Amino acid sequence: MTAAEICAKALAGERxxxxxxxxxxxxxxxxxxxxxxxxxxYRHNPGERxxxxxxxxxxxxxxxxxxxxxxxxxxxxxxxxxxxxxVDEMIASFKRAAAGGVTTxxxxxxxxxxxxxxxxxxxxSRTAAEVPGVTPHFFSTSEILGMARVARLSVPDVLRRLxxxxxxxxxxxxxxxxxxxxKRKISHLKGTSEDWLGVMREAHRIGYRTTATMMYGHxxxxxxxxxxxxxxxxxxxxxxGFTAFIPWSxxxxxxxxxxxxxxxxxxxxxxxxxALARVYLDNVPHIQASWFSEGKKTGQIALHFGADDFGGxxxxxxxxxxxxxxxRTSTGECIRLIHEAGFDAVQRTTLYDVLRVxxxxxxxxxxxxx
Amino acid sequence: MHIRDxxxxxxxxxxxxxxxxxxxxxMALFTSPDLIAVGAxxxxxxxxxxxxxxxxxxxxxxxxxNVCVLTxxxxxxxxxxxxxxxxxxxxxxIVARLTPEIREVHITGGMPPDxxxxxxxxxxxxxxxxxxxxxxxxxxxxxxxxxxKKFRMSVEQVLxxxxxxxxxxxxxxxxxxxxxxxRRRLFPQKIGARAxxxxxxxxxxxxxxxxxxxxxxxxxxxxxxxxxxxxxxxxQDETGGFLTFIPLAFQSGATGIKPPGVFTSATDDLRTIAxxxxxxxxxxxxxxxxxxxxxxxxxxxxxFGADDIDGTVGGEKIAHDAGAVSPMTLxxxxxxxxxxxxxxxxxERDAHYNPLRVHAAGVxxxxxxxxxxxxxxxxxxxxxxxxxxxxRRMGMLAARGELDAGPFSLMxxxxxxxxxxxxxxxxxxxxxxxxxxxxxxxxxxxxxxxRIGITDDTATSVHLLxxxxxxxxxxxxxxxxxxPGVNSYAGFDAVLLIGDEALRRNxxxxxxxxxxxxxxxxxxxxxxxxxxxAVWAARKAVPADAxxxxxxxxxxxxxxxxxxxxxxAGAHGRRIGLTDGETQEYLEGxxxxxxxxxxxxxxxxxxxxxxxxRRADGARRPKEVR
Numbered sequence: 001m002t003a004a005e006i007c008a009k010a011l012a013g014e015r016x017x018x019x020x021x022x023x024x025x026x027x028x029x030x031x032x033x034x035x036x037x038x039x040x041x042y043r044h045n046p047g048e049r050x051x052x053x054x055x056x057x058x059x060x061x062x063x064x065x066x067x068x069x070x071x072x073x074x075x076x077x078x079x080x081x082x083x084x085x086x087v088d089e090m091i092a093s094f095k096r097a098a099a100g101g102v103t104t105x106x107x108x109x110x111x112x113x114x115x116x117x118x119x120x121x122x123x124x125s126r127t128a129a130e131v132p133g134v135t136p137h138f139f140s141t142s143e144i145l146g147m148a149r150v151a152r153l154s155v156p157d158v159l160r161r162l163x164x165x166x167x168x169x170x171x172x173x174x175x176x177x178x179x180x181x182x183k184r185k186i187s188h189l190k191g192t193s194e195d196w197l198g199v200m201r202e203a204h205r206i207g208y209r210t211t212a213t214m215m216y217g218h219x220x221x222x223x224x225x226x227x228x229x230x231x232x233x234x235x236x237x238x239x240x241g242f243t244a245f246i247p248w249s250x251x252x253x254x255x256x257x258x259x260x261x262x263x264x265x266x267x268x269x270x271x272x273x274x275a276l277a278r279v280y281l282d283n284v285p286h287i288q289a290s291w292f293s294e295g296k297k298t299g300q301i302a303l304h305f306g307a308d309d310f311g312g313x314x315x316x317x318x319x320x321x322x323x324x325x326x327x328r329t330s331t332g333e334c335i336r337l338i339h340e341a342g343f344d345a346v347q348r349t350t351l352y353d354v355l356r357v358x359x360x361x362x363x364x365x366x367x368x369x370x
Numbered sequence: 371m372h373i374r375d376x377x378x379x380x381x382x383x384x385x386x387x388x389x390x391x392x393x394x395x396x397m398a399l400f401t402s403p404d405l406i407a408v409g410a411x412x413x414x415x416x417x418x419x420x421x422x423x424x425x426x427x428x429x430x431x432x433x434x435x436n437v438c439v440l441t442x443x444x445x446x447x448x449x450x451x452x453x454x455x456x457x458x459x460x461x462x463x464i465v466a467r468l469t470p471e472i473r474e475v476h477i478t479g480g481m482p483p484d485x486x487x488x489x490x491x492x493x494x495x496x497x498x499x500x501x502x503x504x505x506x507x508x509x510x511x512x513x514x515x516x517x518x519k520k521f522r523m524s525v526e527q528v529l530x531x532x533x534x535x536x537x538x539x540x541x542x543x544x545x546x547x548x549x550x551x552x553r554r555r556l557f558p559q560k561i562g563a564r565a566x567x568x569x570x571x572x573x574x575x576x577x578x579x580x581x582x583x584x585x586x587x588x589x590x591x592x593x594x595x596x597x598x599x600x601x602x603x604x605x606q607d608e609t610g611g612f613l614t615f616i617p618l619a620f621q622s623g624a625t626g627i628k629p630p631g632v633f634t635s636a637t638d639d640l641r642t643i644a645x646x647x648x649x650x651x652x653x654x655x656x657x658x659x660x661x662x663x664x665x666x667x668x669x670x671x672x673x674f675g676a677d678d679i680d681g682t683v684g685g686e687k688i689a690h691d692a693g694a695v696s697p698m699t700l701x702x703x704x705x706x707x708x709x710x711x712x713x714x715x716x717x718e719r720d721a722h723y724n725p726l727r728v729h730a731a732g733v734x735x736x737x738x739x740x741x742x743x744x745x746x747x748x749x750x751x752x753x754x755x756x757x758x759x760x761x762r763r764m765g766m767l768a769a770r771g772e773l774d775a776g777p778f779s780l781m782x783x784x785x786x787x788x789x790x791x792x793x794x795x796x797x798x799x800x801x802x803x804x805x806x807x808x809x810x811x812x813x814x815x816x817x818x819x820x821r822i823g824i825t826d827d828t829a830t831s832v833h834l835l836x837x838x839x840x841x842x843x844x845x846x847x848x849x850x851x852x853x854p855g856v857n858s859y860a861g862f863d864a865v866l867l868i869g870d871e872a873l874r875r876n877x878x879x880x881x882x883x884x885x886x887x888x889x890x891x892x893x894x895x896x897x898x899x900x901x902x903x904a905v906w907a908a909r910k911a912v913p914a915d916a917x918x919x920x921x922x923x924x925x926x927x928x929x930x931x932x933x934x935x936x937x938x939a940g941a942h943g944r945r946i947g948l949t950d951g952e953t954q955e956y957l958e959g960x961x962x963x964x965x966x967x968x969x970x971x972x973x974x975x976x977x978x979x980x981x982x983x984r985r986a987d988g989a990r991r992p993k994e995v996r
Contacts, residue, residue: 011372031413048403304637
């Protein structure tokens with residue numbers, strides 16, 4: 001089939017095969033794919049509105065033992081700059097964030113074997129009890145696997161303990177590319193694709209909602225990207241636990257992988273990934289574009305390529321920062337960026353409940369300032 | 371194509387048919403929520419013109435001084451004499467900045483109160499002497515108007531003297547936005563729309579192609595943007611002298627018009643590029659000026675209708691002082707990477723958009739004339755990418771290995787015969803062709819000893835003309851090469867034109883040249899053979915499977931056309947002023963299959979054009995004239 005026929009098939013509501021996905025990457029023009037993705041986006045999420053949430057991405061520790069070559073954030077225990085915050089320190093910072101309007105706290109760390117399971121459980125339970133109005137969105141799959149190893153418990157047991165402490169949603173980071181060939185090269189200690197999918201599967205079964213992510217622009221092939229989307233789509237068929245899919249490009253600054261991949265993928269590739277995800281993932285409700293990970297302008301454009309969500313305002317962030325990729329916004333700017341792109345801005349919770357609608361002003365076409 | 375905003379469907383129909391969009395259509399494009407559809411329509415309009423090519427130039431910007439008599443609110447560049455920031459470069463300093471690989475020197479600057487006229491001419495002459503192969507693109511209409519008033523010369527005289535000193539093209543700056551309302555508020559000291567347009571009209575008449583610009587994202591309305599485009603389009607209908615349109619995003623900087631750091635949105639930038647491609651149906655190129663747009667938006671804009679990304683740019687002081695966030699200089703490889711990453715072919719160009727270098731694999735040449743349209747209908751989904759290029763340049767690119775295949779002008783094929791494989795297709799006449807025409811003031815035999823202006827686009831038609839003159843009519847005339855772009859034909863006794871230009875002139879006439887000869891008919895009546903203008907060939911260095919694939923795609927394209935009239939040809943014909951009937955009749959005059967009679971015709975022509983073993987590439991080159 002030609003790229004145009006495949007787009008038409010997706011527009012007719014039919015599921016695409018892996019081969020068809022590959023043809024779209026290789027042959028579809030950017031706007032041909034973008035048009036299909038945009039039309040499909042309005043079926044999933046009608047209305048010219050784009051959601052965002054006010055969040056922050058702090059870290060409790062940068063000590064980590066999985067040594068991923070795409071990461072500039074981690075330190076080994078005893079390294080200069082290595083740190084682990086106490087639960088008190090973290091709760092105090094969460095309270096400050098909540099006072100500033102934050103509703104989601106995406107908390108991650110390194111995989112630090114010195115921390116007992118109780119540390120994590122306390123982080124969750126005290127957040128739930130002491131920082132009302134904030135949704136804890138804590139711990140990637142790698143950390144959960146680490147907790148299970150340290151506590152000598154199964155993953156479902158750890159997940160249940162966290163659930164009982166009050167955790168309801170989990171971030172989708174750590175998926176990178178769900179290809180074991182690539183994972184062996186870039187993160188050989190981080191586990192396999194099935195590890196990530198397995199933790200997500202167990203989490204969804206318990207009732208957690210999670211996001212799914214993809215980091216591209218390193219050593220993966222187009223086939224790996226399609227295999228990744230295929231894995232997410234298959235698990236979603238099984239569990240319906242994913243709220244959103246979030247792709248971003250690898251940032252090489254200060255990482256060992258920088259020697260091989262010196263620059264990050266282009267805006268055009270990002271738009272292609274956003275659109276492809278929207279067309280291929282017919283069962284994931286939201287596609288998140290990011291003003292943060294690819295730049296504000298590219299993020300704005302991505303809202304026309306199938307994304308319906310602009311991510312969080314990220315009051316605090318350290319992982320990209322460690323790779324010399326720094327980008328900041330405010331709630332006001334986030335709303336302005338969405339308005340400029342031609343959408344009403346809708347502030348949401350972690351789980352996509354609407355908090356507040358910020359309507360855009362009409363465009364004065366005939367007179368006065370634009 | 372899927373269009374979500376159904377109000378755009380009638381516009382899409384017009385775009386496909388190459389019908390002109392109205393000002394209200396322009397407003398609909400600016401206000402539609404379906405940005406992607408607007409972009410996709412523009413991308414299609416671009417593809418029909420420039421295939422997969424995106425142009426860049428190795429250029430350097432020279433700003434001889436920032437001292438300026440004007441005080442414009444939006445400008446952070448200008449200074450007054452005596453300011454700490456003020457500078458004035460000597461001619462030696464200017465020349466010292468130029469490096470030999472430069473292809474275009476862009477000279478603009480402030481308007482100082484006390485420079486004599488001779489100083490400007492001296493700069494142009496010195497630059498011309500230093501980099502003789504570079505094109506000099508100098509002085510905006512605002513500066514030309516300043517010279518005209520300060521030195522009490524007509525605009526025409528100013529331009530003639532600059533032209534004599536070496537100026538070849540003019541930049542498009544100073545147009546700002548064609549609105550008296552905005553002009554009075556933001557730049558009351560600058561020339562208005564009428565003066566800007568008049569100066570460009572005069573330049574075009576003198577054979578100086580120019581660029582055009584629009585400054586947007588300040589206090590103008592969308593209607594004012596559309597009006598601006600319509601006025602440029604009207605002048606282009608009249609003169610054909612604009613090469614490029616460049617939408618310039620307003621840089622707020624410290625100008626006080628907008629808060630610092632507030633730039634146009636990425637979506638507005640993309641939409642403005644797309645709307646300009648669709649509205650300016652008669653301006654060949656749309657530029658995504660990366661210095662102002664940022665690299666990230668510029669690369670996306672190459673998918674929204676832009677086919678030019680400016681160049682390496684030496685020192686971009688004006689945008690820089692206002693806080694443009696792009697780095698000052700991108701090396702050429704960075705530009706080519708940006709273009710490649712956008713999915714396009716990076717093409718280094720000269721000032722007239724002739725390709726100098728092509729940096730991509732799998733490139734198939736396309737003669738940008740109506741008669742070649744039927745070859746390309748099946749290439750859309752293939753792995754090959756299409757580069758429009760006039761026949762003479764196609765031969766040069768193939769000789770350097772930068773082009774895999776194409777319809778080569780017969781003379782170019784003959785000069786590279788050993789390294790080429792024929793693909794079985796050609797562009798040959800049945801009896802007449804109507805697109806290789808000699809427009810003459812007198813009959814054939816009156817041309818003895820006269821000057822004939824000849825197209826720069828191809829060698830084959832020139833050799834055909836020579837063969838007809840010398841062997842059929844026994845006449846010897848002086849052939850002088852025309853330069854690309856706008857030409858004045860006044861000094862010639864006859865002019866040889868090919869392709870779309872010949873078609874258009876044949877329909878609408880060329881003033882002063884009453885006799886029109888169709889060279890293919892002349893040949894046919896003489897030899898009773900078709901004439902083969904071009905043959906499809908691939909370089910033997912290209913892998914055999916790729917050569918076969920190209921030949922098969924050509925066969926499929928022509929089969930797709932079959933007896934049906936193809937919309938792409940109709941659209942192309944309309945762009946050059948032909949009705950569907952005229953287009954169809956014209957195309958029916960061609961035979962695309964390389965058969966026995968065509969091979970015989972090639973052999974006869976070879977004997978006549980290249981007697982006694984003279985090689986095609988050793989052919990005497992006509993004198994170049996500027």
